[in-house]
Amino acid sequence: MATTRSAHTVWEGSLTEGSGTVTFDSSGIGQQAVSWPSRAEQANGRTSPEELIAAAHSSCFSMALSHGLTGAGTPPTKLVTSADVTFQPGTGITGIDLTVEGEVPGLDEAAFVSAAEDAKANCPVSQALTGTTITLSAKLA
16 A cells, blocks of 8 residues: 655745745654755754755665565664765755664674665665665674
């Protein structure tokens, strides 16, 4: 069964001097402030499209890796995934760096790295972001 998740943004003002609020409609988890300075300079307590992409990518990748490991008979005890999305004003998103450290009983480093590469290639968010370079660093804890 397909699912649809929704969010909306209300933006007021110009790009550089305005600001907005992103509301997470599907989950009801609240609202987050966004602004050009939080995107192109310092976060200062506000989010950005790139931070939201990083959250989506790190969680999707973790789910895909967990699923792949479990399907191979080596379910993980713990996966810690970070996603760093780089934004260059005037250019756009220039890359995404995924880093994962896993606790997977009975699995060697090479098998873990292979499973992580497969998850990177097949997680739905990675597939949606094929227009950018995605790198991966994977290791066992």
